[in-house]
Amino acid sequence: MTADSTDRVGGAGLLEMRGISKSFGPARVLDAVDLVLQPGEVVGLMGANGAGKSTLIKILAGVYVADSGRISLAGEEVDSLAGHPDVGIVHQDLGLIDSQTVLDNIRLGARRLSWLGPLLDRQGEIRAAQRALAAVDMADVSVFERLGNLTAGQKALVAIARLLERGARIVVVDETTASLPPRDARWFLAKLREATARGTAVVMVSHKLAEIRSTADRLVVLSDGRVVADAPIAELTDDERLARLLFGGDAEKAAHDAVRTEVEPGATVLALEGVVAGGAGPVDLELRRGEVVGLSGRVGSGVHELALAAAGMVAPDAGRIATDGSPRRAVLPPQREVDGVFAELPTGWNMTIAALPRWRGVGRLLRLGRERAAAEAMVRRLQVVPPDLDQAIGSLSGGNQQKALFARAMLREPDVLVLCEPTRGVDLRTRREIYRLIGELKRDGCALLVATSDVEDALAVCDRIGTINDGQVSAWWDAEQVTDTTLAEML
Amino acid sequence: MKTRQAQSETGPAAAPADDGGAPPRRGLPLVPLIAPAAFLAVLVGYALWLGGDFLDGNTRILDLHQNAPVLLIALGLVICLIAGQFDLSVASMATLTAFLSVGLMTKQGWPPAVALFACLAVAVAGGLFNALLVVGLRVNAFIATLGSGGVFLGIAAVYSDGTSLIPDAGNDPGTLPSWFAGPESLTSFQTKAPTVVVVVLIAVLVGSLLLTGFERARTSRGRTLVAAGCALLAAVALAIFVLGDVEVPWTVVLLLGVTFGLWVLMHYSTLGRHLYAVGGNALAARLAGVRANRSTTFVFVMAAVLAGLAGVVLGGNQGAASPGAATPYLLPAFAAGFLSTVLFSDGRFHVWGTLLGGFLIITVAQGLVAGGVPFTWNDVINGLVLIGAVAFQSFFSGDRGARRSRRRARAAEA
Structure with missing residues (x-):
């Protein structure tokens, strides 16, 4: 695998990051990364988990300070981007308040328009908010509408309007579309494209290649803290090659990591029959002893809800969960800080x-x-x-x-073990240990269900993998047959 | 300086790299010594100020006796707090059962056993009512119990026509039995428990301390130390009891017995562990298979029953009931509960810690009164203790501590 650095933009851009490196302890997370943004450009940023995307964004946002490298904003060298209004980030959860009006959300945290002294200039704020909405082509929405009444796509666009109103010239869209319904996501991206065409640079972090392809001008791929590709979208026609770049041969690596124990599957202990949960389904699925079944889908796709329903922790919206006798079920919850640990307890x-x-x-x-x-x-x-x-x-x-x-x-000592995001936020060594444990449990005759948004997980440990798209299991894959090509399709 | 550096290294830097070195130890290293140090400081300070009489065992036992209702309420409350709930209605429930216990026996002339059973039934019903509001109707516990407290107090007022209830031996259809109220009764300071009961009590208390110590001690040397400490403690307790001519009233026996029972429940039962889990993270508890609603219902009933018991003890002790008799108990009960998070090393609510914390508050207040400060200052002290305990806990542990070390890390980075 060679570093691909074609068409690196030479001239002074709106933002220039050169040779950015960052280490946490002994781990080098970013290694001499270059990122140049031109006004009006949409840059897609992709990479496997742990490739350094979030660290790069946090440096961009001024949360972290780079160990070395230069950053210049509109030709002017800066130490850190902390506190600069020029950079704005929209995260997956948007950071808006549903119970308040669009107006209040746009003004949230903004500097007071203060010619009235301590009093708010309500008229001025309304005009500013209307301008902000018009800038993203949403003038048809009243600023007095409660945010909760808007569609998911409109909400995301309000978040963009809020940043632009604050004077952001660089907007980072950090997996914002991951939790949007597909139609909203397409609408949002089209609007985003239009709104930023007049000089705003957009960095778009996404796991979805199709999305990047339709929206971005340029794609930057990070792998192990290095830029391995930086090229105009039009030049990237080979999906297989892209997948290889994205995963850096990780499909093979993951298969290598897994202690793939060949176990003849035993009796069926649990079966989902037309189960609908979290907006996904209906799903039919049999869990057998000594077998690992994977359900792969994005966060918010309903994959975790299906898993929790299988674990007997939530009642499914429809369908039936049939068990052979009363198998002991255990679950590894999807978000350990929120629904897993008792932080204060031993x-x-x-x-x-x-x-x-x-x-x-x-x-x-x-x-x-x-x-x-x-x-x-x-x-x-x-x-x-x-x-x-x-x-x-x-x-x-x-x-x-x-x-x-x-x-x-x-x-x-479960008969059925449901694992949601088993390797979320763990380092490589722990990840391998967890894969090994899954192998052991499988050998001991446990029936396992792995619900994950991480394709590597699914490939490493599962015997069968179902991918969930738009609320449906779009395909079942036999783990042995998954290649880089099918991997690209799974994206 | 050295620790500061160590902390800064384990700030955000350690998070993405994961497993990078030992994580920061939260809390203060000397925290286990806070409880003994606080007691020692209070006792020594007062002894120096007020003279050695302050250390007289019988006087301190009298404090415990007089405050038995407060402490019983505090014990019920802390069970609620452990499970992450609040109960502001406990003092009102105590007032209600104080009225009912005295009134049903005298004005209605019910047999004592029936009257007491009625009190228990009312307390259970009150607890279930709170649980219905919080679990069933999803009303915030603060609001629900604020309201239900008003209801309980109101029912007491309706029952007594808003005045004090004083038995009138000549005209009432019934009288208070002598074992319930009066100088010979179980609720009186004059009636002492026999020696054998006190010895058994000391044995049980020291024994449970020994067990706890053994769980924690890893080495045989540690175990020897624990055993020696407990033997010493038992000897001191017995010596005070025998040589100091200290006598223990039944109310204190009841108080210690209830505390012991609750400790066993919280420490040795599945339910107790589940309560801690629900209080720690209700969502995680549910996903770990804990029936959170059942746990929550249990704690409200427990709090109400112990408050009801406190009211009965109060009624017997006074031989009468007055409107809002137990209302002033709410604040010190909360203070005792929250003090338990400070007195032990782990920052959690704790049954024994609540009893000790309550005793500490009472001792501080009594000392001030003995030193000439008007008793009207009591609530000021109780309020400050409550705030102080919570502030200490949140300042030195958990989020705050972590946030400060993170801030330091960022400063070091910049």
Whole structure:
């Protein structure tokens, strides 16, 4: 794999980042990255998880300061972009308030129009908000409309209008479309294109190649902290090559990482029959002992809701979950900070909470010594660091929290294990350990369901993979047959 | 300086790299010593100020006896707090059962056992009502129990026509039994528990401390230390009891018994662990298979029942009931509950910590009164203790501490 650096824009752009490097401890996350933005240009930024996209954006936003490299804004060298109104970021969650009006949302956090002293210049604000809406071609929406009444695409555009009104000349759209319905996403991107054609530069982070292809002028691909491609979209016609660039041969690497244990699938323990949850479905699916089934879909596609329904944690909107007997089910929740850990409670309690009846003794009282021994064994097996059961789990690193949650599910000795985003935010070593554990559980005859937005996960551990698109399982793949070509289709 | 550097290294820098070195240890290293130090400081300070009489065991036991209702309410409240809920209606529930216990036995002439059972039933119903509001109707617990507290207090007022309820032995159809109220009763300071009960009580308390210590101690040396400490403690307690001529009233026995029972529940039962989990993160608890609604219902009933018990003890102790008798108990009860997050090292609500915290507040207040400060200052002190405990906890642990080390890291980076 060679670094592809064709057509790097030479002249002074609106923003020029040259030789940006950033390390966290021993890990070099960005390595001499160049990024040049021209006015009116839409640049797509792609890369696998951990490639350095978020770090680059955070440097762009001034959250992080680069270790080395130069940044110049409109020809003027700056140390950091922190506090510059020229750069604005729209995240996936938009950062707007549904219960307030469009007007208040646009003015949120803006400098007061203050010729009236401490009083707000309401008329001036209304005019400014109307101008802002007109700038994104949304003049038909009243500024007094409550934001919650707008469509998802309109909301995203309000977020853009808000940034432009504040004087942003560089707008970063960070996976904003990931949670939008496809129709809204297309509408939003078209409008975004128009609105920024007059001199605003857009950096668009997305996992969706089709989206980038239809919207962006140029594509920058990051891999392992390096720019491996930077070329006009028109020149990138070879999807297979792109997929290889994106994953850097990770499909092969992932397959290598997985301790692929060949196990003859056993009896069916759980079956989804026409299950609808979180706007996805109906899905028919059988989970058999010794088999790992994957459901791959974007965050917000309903893939997690389907998984939680299979785990018996939420009732499906429709359909039926048939079980053989009453299999013990355990789940690894999708967002560990929100629905996984008890941050203030000890790591040990976090691990044993789902399996407490195992250690009941006389008078149904817990035998704490045995509970502790079981938790300690898990800490050793999963190499949780630090190996201290009494420390609040919130002080552990994300990867170790994830291991503790894995331990929670394993201590339940489940027949069916549902894993949502098993490797979210963990480093490469932990990722491999988790793959290995999944292999062990599979060999022990557990039926596993992996719900993930990470294609690498799905490829590494699953025997069968269903991809969810627009709420439907669009295709089932046999893990062995997935190639770079099919991978590109899965995107 | 060195620790500062270490902290800054584990700021945001460690997050993306993951597993990069040891994460920061939260909280203060000396926190386990806070509880003993606080007590020692209060006792020594007061002894120096007011003379050695302040250390008299019987006087401190009298404090506990007089405040048994407050502490019972605090114990119920802390169960609620552990599960992440609030109950502002507990003091009103105590007032209500104080009226009912005295009134049903005298004005209505019900047999004592029936009257007490009625009090229990009212408390359970009150707790279920709160749970219905919070779990069933999804009313914010603050508002729900503020309202239901008004209802309970109002029912007490309606029952008593808004005046004090004073038994009139000549004209009432019934009288208060002598074991319930009066100088010979179980609720009186005059009636002491027999020696054997006190010895058993000391044995149970020291025994549970020993068990807890053994769980924590990893080395045999640690275990020896724990055992020696507990033996010493038992010896001191027995010595105070025997040599100091200290006597223990039944109310204090009840208080310690209830605390012990709740501790077993919270420490040794699945339910207790589930309550901590629901209080820590209700969504995560549900996904871990905890029936959160059931847990929440349980804590409201528990809080109401203990408040009801507090009211009954109050009624027996006074032999009468007055409007809003227990209303001033809410603030010190909350203060005791929140003090428990500071007294032990882990920053969590704790049953024994609540009892100790309550005792500490009472001792501080009593000392000030003995030193000549008017008792009207009590609520000022209680309020400050409540605020102080919460402020200390949130300042030195959790988010705040993490945020400060992050800020330092950013400063170092810039």
